[in-house]
Amino acid sequence: MNFEEVVQQEKKEYDLLFSEKNAVLIGSATCGNSAGAQIAKKAIESEMENSEHVVEIIEVGCIGLCYAEPIIMVSKPQKPAVIYGNVTKKVAREIAKSHLINDIPLPEYALGSWGEGYIDGITPLLEQKSMKMQERRILRNCGFIDPTNMGHYLAQGGYAGFMSALEMDSSEIIEEMKKAGVRGRGGAGFPTWMKWQFCIDSDQETNYLVCNADEGDPGAFMNRSLLESDPHSVLEGILIAAKAIGAEKAYIYCRAEYPLALERLKIAISQMTMRGFLGENIQGSGFNLEIIIKEGAGAFVCGEETALMASIEGKRGTPRTRPPFPTTEGLFGKPTVINNVETMASAAFIMQKGADKYSELGTTESKGTKTFCLVGQVKNTGLIEVPLGTTLKEVIFDIGGGIIDDGEFKAVQIGGPSGGCIPAQHIDTSIDYSSLIGVGAMMGSGGLVVMDQSTCMVEVARYFLEFIQRESCGKCVPCRLGTKQMLDILTDMTTGKGSEEDLKLLPDLAQAIKKGSLCALGQSSPNPILTTTRFFMDEYEAHIKDGVCPALDCKDFIEYTIDAEICDGCMVCLKSCPVSAITGSKDEIHVIEVETCVKCGTCLDLCKRKKNAVKLVDAK
């Protein structure tokens, strides 16, 4: 069978799933599994065992609505499918009995319907605000195909992009990337076509390709989710890039903290090999490629390209100065292109659907879509994809549904440790490369951590400095010692020992470290301080001058008390206090002894759902 025939057959089979079968798709990426996807799966299996109905149960990736995990999709022949959320064991059983066996969907558990037509009481997912604003292109298959079945990817038009690339020469492929205007999704946003061109221009015999799946930014999991949900889209991109730069060896550097992504990648690679998409003479074209997976070993700085290469070579992952850039002198001294996971998937999209399709969305200088992880104090946490140029407000309020517990929006952190915190007055900022820099942040890889009034911005800065200081590889002095100095100053501030002199010292220190550090980790290490002092100076001053933490977040500035008007003496907090700091007896108002209390928060956590009598107050 030739490629077209294989695709036709896979398409037919995939379509049968929805047109003629009873199918259940279970979201079993890391988020789904951690929320109980396997429990839901077992519940449905055991329920169906006792019925004469045949149902096909398929584990798929993540559709991005992580807040509602476990999520399952139930499809009956010729009807729109229903996507259910928060599917506990009990709910799974109900769904099996009612929807699968008796053909009665259950709107009370539904997040939305999918496909043509309507079901009473269930709004189609795509007509809902949170989905309408999105353009799922890179994530188009996530949650709808079995990531361990290459046939499903082929059925969605997969590998057609690579097949056309096989017919093109390097310059034609690069021209297509240039026309699309795609910029690297790993953080810095360097034009992808240019990187590929530089590599070819270096004119050496051996070139390497590296796919950066290190994803060290805390609060970001776009790459994990994509690798777990649609690994072939990344692998197709790798094939295309390797073809363009003439590489015969490609490495995927994936962090060890992502065991499921690694497993699914390995499965996908073996399927590619079996179907003749890897190895020698791929699809009879004469093009050869080997893909090697390297597991990271837990060092954030190894996401930086020169450190990453050192790590692949078996060394300590310390960055080196550039130039020479990897495209002239990279892995094992050879010209090397390093691209992020999402950049690779974009290449596959561009070659499948065309550069014009890709660039129809976005702004003039920031083309296409970008995936973001929406996390923190926002209602609808998850993985989203929007055209560049969408505003932060639209993302947080329309897609994210606003702040949890109807709290107040304070700031959103974008760009990871090197990025910045954007406050409420700039929430209308457009998400594109230059607008974000304009407000002191940067695009970064796609983490969006939303913070409400309970987050202290001085503490956030301290947190990031602690992170950077720990991850500093120690090779250059400004970063090694400077980050420690900045951390010490911030720690003083958050523990009531800050001084006004320190506050004045910070900008000088920041400048010196920015100028003197060897790699972007050190150069951007003052950013958490620069952006928080820019927008939240009042909080710094409150800590230093007034000795208060306005967010009631920093432990040394707060106390726990029990509101005597509300407490009904239920004994719950009293019994669970780990240090027996609460006195009182049944039906009598409880009191927290300040001297004994370790401020662990157990009492507040327990009472919040009952009476809400435990309060945080300013220690003064």
Place this chain on the structure above:
Amino acid sequence: MQDLDKILSNYKGEKSDLIPLLQDIQSEYGYLSEELMREVSKFTGVPESEIYGVATFYTQFRFNPKGKKHIAVCSGTACHVTGAQQIIEGMERHLDIKDGETTPDGEYSLESVGCLGCCALAPAAMVDDEIKSKLSLRSIKKLFRGYNPEKPSK
């Protein structure tokens, strides 16, 4: 050292094998002992000091044994703003050990780690190979139900 020979036989002994080799050894033995690193040095020809230098650079490598159950609590940004600090302190109290330690009976080891990639359901922790999400002080109580660390006299 039969198991070790088996692991070594999968490699050519090139320098770029070093990290994967150490990873395999750690997943077999739980940690890297001095003796094991010496064997790796012999096999690869890389000096012991350099192997130690590489191994200590990466947070994945351990030089003492883990507990029977290993708990890695996420300290990433999303988890941090949703209360990871309270969670790790809560676990420290339950187990009567500090971050990075193992209980004297060898049952549990505790460690705070970088982002686990489960940020949408923060705070999260990895218990052995399983990710637990949306942790609260109440849910960690359940995690350790029935376990009572023999508290050393203070």
